[in-house]
Amino acid sequence: MSYVDGFVVAVPRQNIEAYKSLARTAGDIWKEYGALAYVECIGDDVPYGQLTSFPRAVQAKEDEVVVFSWIVYASRADRDAINEQVVADPRLKGSMQNMPFDGKRMIYGGFESFMGL
Numbered sequence: 796m797s798y799v800d801g802f803v804v805a806v807p808r809q810n811i812e813a814y815k816s817l818a819r820t821a822g823d824i825w826k827e828y829g830a831l832a833y834v835e836c837i838g839d840d841v842p843y844g845q846l847t848s849f850p851r852a853v854q855a856k857e858d859e860v861v862v863f864s865w866i867v868y869a870s871r872a873d874r875d876a877i878n879e880q881v882v883a884d885p886r887l888k889g890s891m892q893n894m895p896f897d898g899k900r901m902i903y904g905g906f907e908s909f910m911g912l
Contacts (some may be wrong), residue, residue: 796908799833802864802880803902805855810895811837814862817895824884825866828877832867853900863894874905879909 822833836839838861
């Protein structure tokens, strides 16, 4: 089965276009190195829950929108090899230090799929 890295982040509304630009560049690079899919989604119906929710998880502020993203790989071994290449790619060097969101509030993790992909 495939392997998926998932991400949730809060992006200030004034930085959405900068985020989209970074995501397009990053998506092209990830796919160039072998990712099967790279998906970015901007929150549209993401209510603030009483106990848990996407906004609560990333401590989203009033002027921020939640972004949900995932990258699909053939396997975890492929993911590890691809991520190593992406991190070393000079096209992302400056972007990683000037991200249009607070990376400390990003939630991420790797998941082994068991159906659907």
